[in-house]
Amino acid sequence: MAASAVTAVRGWSGLLLGVRSVVLRLPGLTQVRWSRYGPEYQDPQIDKGYYRKPLAALTEEEKYERELRKTQVIKAAPATRTSSVFEDPVISKFTNMMMKGGNKILARSLMTQTLEAVKRKQFEKYHAASPEEQATIERNPYTIFHQALKNCEPVIGLVSILKGGHFYQVPVPLADQRRRFLAMKWMITECREKKHRRVLMPEKLSQELLEAFHNRGPVIKRKHDTHKMAEANRALAHYRWW
Amino acid sequence: IMLKGMTRLISSVHKAKHGEQHEGQHYNISFQDLKTVFSHGLPPRFVMQVKTFNEACLMVRRPALELLHYLKNTNFAHPAVRYVFYGEKGTGKTLSLCHSIHFCAKQDWLILHIPDAHLWVKNCRDLLQSTYNKQRFDQPLEASTWLKNFKTANEHFLSQIKVQEKYVWNKRESTEKGSPLGEVVEQGIMRVRNATDAVGIVLKELKRQSSSGIFRLLVAVDGVNALWGRTTLKREDKSPIAPEELAFIYNLRKMVKNDWQGGAIVLTVSQTGSLFKPRKAYLPQELLGKEGFDALDPFIPILVSNYNPKEFESCIHYYLENNWLQHEKAHTEEGKKELLFLSNRNPGQLERLCAYL
Numbered sequence: 001m002a003a004s005a006v007t008a009v010r011g012w013s014g015l016l017l018g019v020r021s022v023v024l025r026l027p028g029l030t031q032v033r034w035s036r037y038g039p040e041y042q043d044p045q046i047d048k049g050y051y052r053k054p055l056a057a058l059t060e061e062e063k064y065e066r067e068l069r070k071t072q073v074i075k076a077a078p079a080t081r082t083s084s085v086f087e088d089p090v091i092s093k094f095t096n097m098m099m100k101g102g103n104k105i106l107a108r109s110l111m112t113q114t115l116e117a118v119k120r121k122q123f124e125k126y127h128a129a130s131p132e133e134q135a136t137i138e139r140n141p142y143t144i145f146h147q148a149l150k151n152c153e154p155v156i157g158l159v160s161i162l163k164g165g166h167f168y169q170v171p172v173p174l175a176d177q178r179r180r181f182l183a184m185k186w187m188i189t190e191c192r193e194k195k196h197r198r199v200l201m202p203e204k205l206s207q208e209l210l211e212a213f214h215n216r217g218p219v220i221k222r223k224h225d226t227h228k229m230a231e232a233n234r235a236l237a238h239y240r241w242w
Numbered sequence: 243i244m245l246k247g248m249t250r251l252i253s254s255v256h257k258a259k260h261g262e263q264h265e266g267q268h269y270n271i272s273f274q275d276l277k278t279v280f281s282h283g284l285p286p287r288f289v290m291q292v293k294t295f296n297e298a299c300l301m302v303r304r305p306a307l308e309l310l311h312y313l314k315n316t317n318f319a320h321p322a323v324r325y326v327f328y329g330e331k332g333t334g335k336t337l338s339l340c341h342s343i344h345f346c347a348k349q350d351w352l353i354l355h356i357p358d359a360h361l362w363v364k365n366c367r368d369l370l371q372s373t374y375n376k377q378r379f380d381q382p383l384e385a386s387t388w389l390k391n392f393k394t395a396n397e398h399f400l401s402q403i404k405v406q407e408k409y410v411w412n413k414r415e416s417t418e419k420g421s422p423l424g425e426v427v428e429q430g431i432m433r434v435r436n437a438t439d440a441v442g443i444v445l446k447e448l449k450r451q452s453s454s455g456i457f458r459l460l461v462a463v464d465g466v467n468a469l470w471g472r473t474t475l476k477r478e479d480k481s482p483i484a485p486e487e488l489a490f491i492y493n494l495r496k497m498v499k500n501d502w503q504g505g506a507i508v509l510t511v512s513q514t515g516s517l518f519k520p521r522k523a524y525l526p527q528e529l530l531g532k533e534g535f536d537a538l539d540p541f542i543p544i545l546v547s548n549y550n551p552k553e554f555e556s557c558i559h560y561y562l563e564n565n566w567l568q569h570e571k572a573h574t575e576e577g578k579k580e581l582l583f584l585s586n587r588n589p590g591q592l593e594r595l596c597a598y599l
Contacts, residue, residue, distance in 0.1 A: 085571040085580055086599060115598040119568065123294045140568040141598070 037075050044077040045069075090146060094184050113202035115141040118209055138213075148212035152183035152219045156230045161239045170239045171230035186219050187212070194218065264302045266556040271298040271344060279347045282391040283357040283464070285336050287593060295564050303334065303553065305546045306341040312542070313342065313506055318458065321500045324507045324538060326466070329546035330524045332590020335510045336464055338546055342508055343462050351458040351505070352399050354448065354497070356388070359468035360515030362490055366475055369483075374439050378489040379475075385437035385490060389430045392444070399457060400424035405447055411436050423447060442493040449497060452504035459505035461497055465516065466509040469495055470534030472518050495537065509541075548587040557589070561596050569599040 045051075058066070080092055091111065099107035118141040126137045138144055157174040160167045174182070187208060195204040211217030271280075276298055284292075292298045309325055316323065327335040347353055362384055372378040393400065403423040410416040411433065417425055423444065430440025452459040463469075469491055475483045485491045498507055511529045513519055523529055526543055549557060558578060561567050571577045581599075585592040 085574070085576050086569060112598040119598070120290070120294050127296050139565065140570075142569060 035075075040073060041075045042069065042072045044074050044081075046077060046081055046083050048083045088142065090149065090180075091142075093180075094145075094149075094188075097184050097188055110201050110205075114205045114209070115145070117202050117206035118144055121206060121210065144213050145209060148209045149180070149183045149187070151215055152187060152212050152223055153179040154182055154223050154226045155179075156227060157182065158226065158230055158233070159240075161236075163239055168236050168239055169229065169233055170236045171233055172240055183219075183223075186222050190219050190222070262307065265304060265307065266301065266553045268299040268301050268556070268560055271300060273298075275344060275347065277394070278397070279344060279353065279395055280340065281394050282388075283336075283343070283355050283462075284340060287590075288337065291593070295566075299560065300337060300341055300344075301553065301557065301560075302341070303338065303546075305334075305544045306338040308544055309338070309342050309508065310345055313346065316506055318455070318504050321503055322459075322461075322505050322507050324498070324500055324509060324541035326526055326538070326541050326543050327508070327510045327546050328524060328526050328529075328543055330548075330588075331512075331514055332588045333546045333548055334589045335512060335546045338544075339462055339464060339508060339510050343460065346458075346460045347395075349458075351460045352448065352452075353395055353460050353462065354392070354445075355395065355462045356494065357391075357464055358515055359463055359465045359491075359494070360512075360517070362488065363468045363471070363473040363475065363485060364515075364517060369475060369477075370435065372438065372489045373436065374442070375489070378487050378492060379483060380435075380438040380489055382434040382437050385441050386431055386434045389427050389437060389440060389444075393424075393427050393431070400427060402456065403447065403451060405443075406450065409443055411439075438489045441490060445493045445497050449502045452502055455504065457504075459502075461505065461507045462509075463494070463498065463507075464510045465512045465514075466498065466538075467511045467516055467519070467529040467531075467534060469498070470531055470537065471516060474517055498538070509538075549589055549592070550587075554582060554587050554592075557592060567596055567599055572596075572599050 053062075080096070081087070095104070095107045095111045098110060119139065122137060122139045122141075122144070126134055126139060129137060138147075154174065156171050157178070158169045159172045161170045187205075191201060191204045191208055195201070208217055208219060212219050276292070288298075305327060309327075312323070312325065327338055329335055343353055343355055362381060366381050366384070368382060370380040370382060372380045401422045401424055404420050405417060405423060405426060406419060408416060408419045409426070411429060415429065415433070417429065426440050426443050426447075430437040430444075448459055451457075469485060471485065473483050473485055473488070475488075477483060486495070498509070500507065511524075511526050513521060513523050513529060516529060519529055526538075526541075527535055530538060558567075558581070562573065567573065569577070572581070581592065581595060585595055
């Protein structure tokens with residue numbers, strides 16, 4: 001009791017540097033997780049090329065920026081971000097979303113098996129196709145993955161707004177991050193729920209990714225359904241106040 | 243950096259002329275050979291790669307070259323010499339074995355290839371009490387699949403070799419003395435109950451007749467440490483079965499002994515399928531145990547290690563030629579250095595890395 005009173009007093013009197021104390025309040029945004037870093041903390045620079053540039057090659061602005069960084073506080077780099085050339089933030093985010101119970105090893109292996117399955121399927125198609133079609137077939141699993149997720153992103157979304165005791169589904173423009181998140185979420189839930197018990201995740205995921213790449217398949221259908229609902233509830237757009 | 247055409251040997255170069263200057267280069271195996279000689283025995287990831295690329299390319303490496311040199315200079319009057327490939331996981335023991343099998347098949351030897359001895363000592367659904375000897379056990383399924391593959395590999399020999407004894411299968415069927423070995427194989431495939439005994443007869447006849455000089459016999463066993471290890475199979479009363487109580491293992495041990503002439507025995511010891519062996523064990527002494535080592539002694543051990551820099555470059559070059567490395571950064575120097583670091587030049591690891599890049 002005495003200890004907690006002491007800590008509460010300390011928190012108020014001398015504001016500890018870096019601890020977030022101001023909380024943003026907006027109806028559409030509920031703060032479920034926040035970082036312990038304050039706004040003055042800068043993101044870490046992981047790019048190897050940035051540090052390998054010889055001093056002579058830097059412009060005035062870059063030299064100034066480097067001097068500035070020496071005075072700033074920098075966040076710790078998370079263990080998932082590497083300086084590998086093959087690293088992709090979208091793939092990392094997708095792997096994290098697929099992860100269950102902290103089993104990153106399993107999630108990563110599923111991801112790599114999916115990319116391999118996509119690649120092998122595309123190579124099959126390539127060898128079976130005629131020379132004119134071979135130029136159109138895309139074999140890079142990363143471009144297929146990025147394009148598929150881009151095709152799955154909804155343009156407009158629905159939000160529940162409480163008005164007069166009832167919740168109404170109001171069409172609302174979505175931020176970039178929210179759209180990317182929804183695309184990945186839909187893809188993962190679709191693959192988890194609509195697959196047969198004996199079918200493995202990489203196989204189902206690769207199938208869905210290839211279909212989304214060609215703008216068909218259930219995830220694209222869900223995106224279109226969201227758009228249609230938003231179009232149908234067009235009249236309720238005035239309920240939005242931001 | 244190697245020239246574009248240099249990593250592929252022109253297929254007109256005959257297998258017998260693989261020499262040290264070809265080290266690091268890939269050579270093609272025709273689809274015909276794949277269907278006959280390698281109907282079983284290639285590692286599953288390699289089979290997937292063959293299916294994806296529509297071609298089967300093996301790299302010529304030093305351990306395989308060494309073995310081919312010994313095979314070329316074997317004296318067929320002396321007892322068969324045993325060669326054992328050993329090495330860490332993923333270094334290429336099975337593929338070196340397959341290289342030597344392909345060489346011998348081209349030289350028209352009789353190939354006796356057991357793809358993975360570990361498959362016989364674990365996960366067997368149906369164990370029958372052997373008809374020949376009440377103490378031992380039969381494995382009908384595995385024996386019949388092996389006989390089918392053996393038949394496709396050595397069609398032309400089966401009609402030439404004649405059985406030297408009469409074998410009675412049951413009250414109604416028997417094989418007369420002097421009938422071709424193909425009949426015994428057919429009998430094993432059709433009557434699945436007698437399949438293990440058919441395999442035993444094939445092994446006995448081949449061993450007896452190999453010194454006569456009509457054909458040269460190559461015995462190739464992958465994972466030979468399974469013959470002397472432990473099994474995970476149990477009897478109905480849950481008591482464990484020792485490997486010598488399995489009829490197939492018993493006959494195979496007789497085959498791997500060097501008391502016959504007219505051929506060679508090429509073996510691999512691997513931890514990957516083995517039972518009750520620590521993961522880091524790769525030396526023959528550790529994997530074979532005392533019993534196995536004494537039974538195989540003396541043998542010629544051949545170490546299969548990771549790629550040297552030249553072979554690594556060649557492998558990357560092969561993948562780039564087939565457009566297997568699709569990631570943009572994989573073509574750069576940075577990417578290659580990273581692949582080298584991540585795989586530690588281990589062939590198996592490199593293959594798994596390049597699969598998703």
